[in-house]
Amino acid sequence: EVQLLESGGGLVQPGGSLRLSCAASGFTFSAYAMTWVRQAPGKGLEWVSTINIGGGSTYYAASVKGRFTISRDNSKNTLYLQMNSLRAEDTAVYYCAKGDSWPYYFDYWGQGALVTVSS
Amino acid sequence: QSVLTQPPSVSGAPGQRVTISCTGSSSNIGAGYDVHWYQQLPGTAPKLLIYGNNNRPSGVPDRFSGSKSGTSASLAISGLQAEDEADYYCQSYDSSLSGWVFGGGTKLTVL
Numbered sequence: 001e002v003q004l005l006e007s008g009g010g011l012v013q014p015g016g017s018l019r020l021s022c023a024a025s026g027f028t029f030s031a032y033a034m035t036w037v038r039q040a041p042g043k044g045l046e047w048v049s050t051i052n053i054g055g056g057s058t059y060y061a062a063s064v065k066g067r068f069t070i071s072r073d074n075s076k077n078t079l080y081l082q083m084n085s086l087r088a089e090d091t092a093v094y095y096c097a098k099g100d101s102w103p104y105y106f107d108y109w110g111q112g113a114l115v116t117v118s119s
Numbered sequence: 120q121s122v123l124t125q126p127p128s129v130s131g132a133p134g135q136r137v138t139i140s141c142t143g144s145s146s147n148i149g150a151g152y153d154v155h156w157y158q159q160l161p162g163t164a165p166k167l168l169i170y171g172n173n174n175r176p177s178g179v180p181d182r183f184s185g186s187k188s189g190t191s192a193s194l195a196i197s198g199l200q201a202e203d204e205a206d207y208y209c210q211s212y213d214s215s216l217s218g219w220v221f222g223g224g225t226k227l228t229v230l
Contacts, residue, residue, distance in 0.1 A: 035219070037165075044121065044224040045157070045165065045208050059218055095164055103212035104219065105155040107176065109164040 002026040002108040004096050009113030016086050020113055022079040022096030027108075030054075030074035033099035035106055036081050038092035046092075049081065050099065064090075086117045122147060123209050123222035130228040136197040139225045141209035142190065147220060149190035152212040156185055156194045159206045159224075168207070169194060196227070204229045 008020040022034070036048040049070040050059045058070050069082040079096050094113050097106035124142040131137040141154060148154055156169040167176050169185035172192065184195045192211075196203055209222040 045221040047219040105170045107167045
């Protein structure tokens, strides 16, 4: 059974940093692209970032480029999202998702981690 | 504003058929990129409903179907049930943005 478990969410002040993790199990993690998608309170889904199987190719939404960094550790079956220079508008539930078949759809999702940016 | 446009809400009575549209442009759906659909029940994570325009993952009832034509796509739900009440999102890839895009979401209400 595919499982994705996010952790690392919480309350952070504007300008601060936070690192999210997503622990994967139930599939060959190193064989699939991975993605972060976020959802602000009461709003729709917004794609944030995607990383390919080896980590050599990364993609970012314009809203987070230069502030967020996606990475993966295939030896630990774990996906990361380093978030710097956080803003109030980054407040959202962040989901990690498994990607399949370029240019990817997202076939499994985690339960989400809430990130709140507020003073 | 979302790159993919969906109606904010649709509704239907139990047993009826409803459709949800997803309108894109020449850099995403019109460029030939596939459209995928997700269902998000209240308080839960999104779930893949349709992939590759018209394919259902294992376990998704055949009451759900997808189609694509030109710069648009549609999700159809037949034999509407109370448990179908949820938010539905379309998704594709956009070559101009070099990234993935979602529709704004459609809230389905079962009357």
